[in-house]
Amino acid sequence: MTESGNPSQPANVNEYAGAHIQVLEGREGVRRRPGMYIGSTGERGLHHMVYEVVSYAVDEHLAGHADAIDVTITAEGGIRVADNGRGLPVEAEEPTGKSAVERELTELSFGSKPHTGYGISGGLSGLGLCVVNALSSRLTVEVHRDGHRWTQEYERGVPVTPLTRNEETSEHGTTIAFLPDADIFETSRYSFTTLSERFQELAFLNGGLAVSLTDERPERPVRYHHADGLRAFVARLNPYPASLLHSPAIAFESENESRTILVQVAMQWNTWSPGELHSFANSTRTREGGTHEEGFRTALTDLVNDCARRQGQLSADGEDITAGAVHEGLTAVVSVKLAHPVFEGPTKTRLGNPEANAYVQEVVREHLTDWLDHNQKEAASIIRHILIASPSR
Incomplete structure (x- = not known):
């Protein structure tokens, strides 16, 4: 993969099929223990339902087959996601039909997500759509595929109509509309913000994916599309140009030889903030961090200390600059x-993943x-700036 490309080769449409599905458990378990999923x-759980459906559309983008996702909060308070x-x-799959x-x-x-249909994916590892369906009072799926429009309806995870082939079409994609079950959720009102x-x-x-959101309560459409990716993300997080210690933000990415991990980083120091690090894995925010954050912090702290000594701002036998000081004023997205x-x-x-720690360190050391x-x-x-901000100095 080139540095600007997708993290996985476009999967052949025939490789994304029902044969890739392996049964684990039924809908009643989900409805009894929704918090587990x-x-x-x-x-938080109400909005997570939306993210699970959207994650399937993002996976299609990562596989090279989708560049637009349209999400609508419907007038009745449900959600519609189209890609x-x-x-x-x-x-149809045998033997059940x-x-x-x-x-x-x-x-x-x-x-199919962990197998040949998708190389890299988000969501609940293949559980997402089933979970959303089980926790919805009503769900409708519309598929444009194989030259026709297909539709099916469900209530609380149970099909109430068969999958129906409708008129011919040259379009392709999936639209899922669902209404969260009021018997399950404590609140049913989605936050546009x-x-x-x-x-x-x-x-x-x-980068290259357009995501739109429309609110029919009343309508408030927004559309996001950022060709500059993480550098644009950091620019949004750093809104005061006069405070920046360098511009533009430092940004780089790299993928390992086996194409099993892609690392993307953007970072920029400023004089106004205590620093903030946003980390993600497969486009999901990892609010408690993890091995990718650990690798980033380790490599960054080592490099800053090495650079400070090479420039003579820190003596050879001087006390190391701490990780906390290094992150003072740093806005970063990993x-x-x-x-x-x-x-x-x-x-x-x-x-x-331990390999995320090692590879993030390798990438940061090389590019930074x-x-x-x-x-x-x-x-x-x-x-x-770091030395002045360091409490020990």
């Missing part, structure tokens, strides 16, 4: 995309060393 039955990807598989769409929406499974912020993050994290992510907890608040060597004036300003 979406974190809570409050506002222009390949469309969920519709073929169920369509692949129905199996994806009714059976807890590790679907919460969803809008998340979708802007997705646009930053997935995003990793892995073929086999290991998360702690069902809502992915912390990443556990190069930047510091070629921007010595800015590097000196950064070191001075």
Whole structure:
């Protein structure tokens, strides 16, 4: 993969099929224990339902088959998510005779996402659509695929109509509309602001993907599309140009030889903030950090100390600058995309892959060393700022 490319080769449409689905558990388990799958039955879990559906559309983008996602908060308070990807598989599967769409929406499974359909994916590892369906009082799926429009309706995870082939079409993609079950959730009101912020993050994290959000309560459309990716993300987080120690933000990315992990970083020091680090794994915010954050902090602290000594701002035998001081005034975004992510907890608040630590360190050391060597004036300003901000100095 080139540095500007997708983290996985476009998957052949025939490789994304119902045969990739393996049954784990039924809908009743989800309805009895919703917190195990979406974190809570409050506002956080309500919004997580949306993110699970959107994650499928993002996976289509990562596989090279979709460049637009349109999300609507409907007038009745439900959600509609439409993408222009390949469309969920519709073929019948033996021995049950169920369509692949129905199996994806009714059976807890590790679907095609971890296998040949998707190399890198977000969401609940193939569980997402089934979970959303089980926790919705009503769900409708519309698929444009194989030359036709296909539709099916569900109530509380149970199909109430068969998958129906409708008129011919040359379009492709999937639209899922659902209404969260009021018997499950403590609140049913979606926050436009919460969803809008998340979708802007997705646009930053997935360059070339356009994500729109429309609110029919009344209508308030927004659309996000950021070709400059994480550098634009940092620019949004650093809104005061006069306070910047360097511009533009430092940004780099790299993928390992086996194409199982992609690292993207953007970072910029300023004089106004205590510093903030936003980390993501497969486009999901890892609020409790994890191995990718640990690798970033370790490499960054070592490089800043090395640079300070080379420039003579820190003596050879002087006390090391601490990680906390290095992050003073630093706004950074670290995003990793892995073929086999290991998360702690069902809502992915912390990443556990040890290889993420090692590879993030490798990438940061290579690219940030190069930047510091070629921007010595800015590097000196950064070191001075860190030393002044350090409590021990």
